[in-house]
Amino acid sequence: MRTSRHHRLAVVLLAASLAxxxxxxxxxxxxxxxxxAADGRPGPGYAADGSGADxxxxxxxxxxxxxxxAATAAPEQRQRQHVIRTAVLSxxxxxxxxxxxxxxxxxxxxxxHVADETTERVDDDHVTSQIVLRVPQxxxxxxxxxxxxxxxxxxxxxxxxxxxxxxxDVESRIATQRASVARVRELMDRATKLSDVVTLEGxxxxxxxxxxxxxxxxxxxxxxxxxxxxxxxLNERERPAAExxxxxxxxxxxxxxxxxxxxxxxxxxxIVLLAVAPWAAVLLVGYAGWRWLVRPxxxxxxxxxxxxxxxxxx
Numbered sequence: 001m002r003t004s005r006h007h008r009l010a011v012v013l014l015a016a017s018l019a020x021x022x023x024x025x026x027x028x029x030x031x032x033x034x035x036x037a038a039d040g041r042p043g044p045g046y047a048a049d050g051s052g053a054d055x056x057x058x059x060x061x062x063x064x065x066x067x068x069x070a071a072t073a074a075p076e077q078r079q080r081q082h083v084i085r086t087a088v089l090s091x092x093x094x095x096x097x098x099x100x101x102x103x104x105x106x107x108x109x110x111x112x113h114v115a116d117e118t119t120e121r122v123d124d125d126h127v128t129s130q131i132v133l134r135v136p137q138x139x140x141x142x143x144x145x146x147x148x149x150x151x152x153x154x155x156x157x158x159x160x161x162x163x164x165x166x167x168x169d170v171e172s173r174i175a176t177q178r179a180s181v182a183r184v185r186e187l188m189d190r191a192t193k194l195s196d197v198v199t200l201e202g203x204x205x206x207x208x209x210x211x212x213x214x215x216x217x218x219x220x221x222x223x224x225x226x227x228x229x230x231x232x233x234l235n236e237r238e239r240p241a242a243e244x245x246x247x248x249x250x251x252x253x254x255x256x257x258x259x260x261x262x263x264x265x266x267x268x269x270x271i272v273l274l275a276v277a278p279w280a281a282v283l284l285v286g287y288a289g290w291r292w293l294v295r296p297x298x299x300x301x302x303x304x305x306x307x308x309x310x311x312x313x314x
Contacts, residue, residue, distance in 0.1 A: 045239045082167045082221070086139055087158040093151035096127040096236040103131055105231055106146050110139035112227065126236035133230045142229040147232055154235070177211040203211060232253035 094100040096119070104114055112135035119129040135143045148156060184204045190199050 020219045023261045040264065076151060080164070082164045082225040083137070084161040084163055084224045085137065085159070086161075087140075087144055087156070087228070088231045088232040088233075089144070089148055089156050090154040091148065091151045092154055092235045092237060094237055096129050096234045099150050099234050100129050100131060102150060103133065104232075106143060109133055110143050111141070112136060112143070115229070122239065128233075128236065129234040131232050132230060132235070134227040135230065137226065137228055140230075142231060147230065150243060151234075154233075156207075163225065167218075167221055167225070171212055172219065174211065174214045174218060177207060177214060181207045256302075 027162055049141060091099070098119075100119065112133055114131060115134050116132040118128070118131075119127065121127050133143070133147075144158070181204065184207060187198060188204065189198045191200055
């Protein structure tokens, strides 16, 4: 009976220590665990002899067995350099459609693929394209050189980021997390009380979620280091406007020119007449007044004067 009580007490204490260890599985403690794993020392929850926190050797079956090679890999393998390479090219070409097809062919021949593509026509005169290519690291330099020689190179920008430390850190954290998940499963197999099982299930779910997040980060790093990214901008040259051929004036041109001259003359004549019209109207009124009013009176006056002069002479 006393042995059973001690066994239950040990399970409760181990569950409490796992809960504290789960909180310690944050970024700081994971980094510490990574350093221990990288040095070959046992991770959290292991004694100096490699046994678990409960004094027993951890179960190496299932997922924990898969973590073994990663944790015991040779130092030179773990220290292999991992680099993320990116490049941006801007090239002026005579035919963007043909250059785009050639870029696809070069990428496929190198064992890569097209990740994204955007093509648009500008002002109905020329075409511009942007294509994102993913090529293996071994073919990066040759592909970059061939793409840059597709036309007139306008700009080129290349970058390389060494993420070896990140890759090693993630691999170490994955190994530690897998071992932690295996320990929780072992405790669940030995738990007898329902409360202990519930507590351990919560710990297991949290640790499995952390493990899946680390595996996703590892896959993303692997993709970015295995394949280089090249963004290619293709700008088509603007075609100059075609100048009309000059064959000299013809009959139609002469007729058109004469008609245009006549219309222009009539237009200006009309403008002049409209400008003179007010003055002509004033002059016409003045002439009408003189013709119908002043001139008759003057004629009668002269006639009367002549008559008076004749009578005086007689």
